[in-house]
Amino acid sequence: xxxxxxxxxxxxxxxxxxxxxxxxxxxxxxxxxxxxxxxxxxxxxxxxxxxxxxxxxxxxxxxxxxxxxxxxxxxxxxxxxxxxxxxxxxxxxxxxxxxxxxxxxxxxxxxxxxxxxxxxxxxxxxxxxxxxxxxxxxxxxxxxxxxxxxxxxxxxxxxxxxxxxxxxxxxxxxxxxxxxxxxxxxxxxxxxxxxxxxxxxxxxxxxxxxxxxxxx
Numbered sequence: 001x002x003x004x005x006x007x008x009x010x011x012x013x014x015x016x017x018x019x020x021x022x023x024x025x026x027x028x029x030x031x032x033x034x035x036x037x038x039x040x041x042x043x044x045x046x047x048x049x050x051x052x053x054x055x056x057x058x059x060x061x062x063x064x065x066x067x068x069x070x071x072x073x074x075x076x077x078x079x080x081x082x083x084x085x086x087x088x089x090x091x092x093x094x095x096x097x098x099x100x101x102x103x104x105x106x107x108x109x110x111x112x113x114x115x116x117x118x119x120x121x122x123x124x125x126x127x128x129x130x131x132x133x134x135x136x137x138x139x140x141x142x143x144x145x146x147x148x149x150x151x152x153x154x155x156x157x158x159x160x161x162x163x164x165x166x167x168x169x170x171x172x173x174x175x176x177x178x179x180x181x182x183x184x185x186x187x188x189x190x191x192x193x194x195x196x197x198x199x200x201x202x203x204x205x206x207x208x209x210x211x212x213x214x215x216x
Contacts, residue, residue: 005153009162015122044187
């Protein structure tokens with residue numbers, strides 16, 4: 001194996017949640033009478049930490065109002081959460097990679113509680129040896145999530161691969177000195193992902209699986 005540790009983003013990489021996240025951001029803004037961000041602006045913040053996401057999605061929003069937006073967003077998201085599907089082939093891919101001996105981890109902009117609910121609902125928790133969330137350390141694109149995962153699992157940066165769907169994932173990998181692969185079925189378009197020079201830019205889970213089998 002070229003990589004001992006495969007670190008996956010969650011939303012937009014393993015689970016088809018990007019459109020739901022965008023809709024929940026927009027609904028939360030409507031609830032509070034705030035300017036509603038267009039789809040491209042709302043999708044850009046997927047994967048960021050809370051403060052960075054709200055500062056970009058709702059420019060001019062006072063930090064003291066962040067809690068109200070978050071509360072409304074979570075209410076809308078939890079109402080939809082149970083029907084958000086994994087991308088086709090995701091479970092089979094992860095099971096096979098696990099059997100091959102790769103250590104699998106998650107680095108996500110979700111909260112620790114939110115990721116826990118998602119892992120339990122999808123039944124994927126046993127496949128991952130470690131996770132890092134935006135409320136546990138500095139969020140993407142800071143390198144802290146990857147640094148902490150590599151330190152916890154005692155894996156060198158040269159033996160670690162990041163897989164994600166946003167420029168925030170790729171930026172985090174670059175800052176951590178870690179190779180990265182992008183998928184285009186999530187939040188950010190191919191043209192933005194290619195600009196950060198991932199090893200590959202793949203259109204769906206089946207392409208990602210084949211690439212990992214051949215190269216990871």
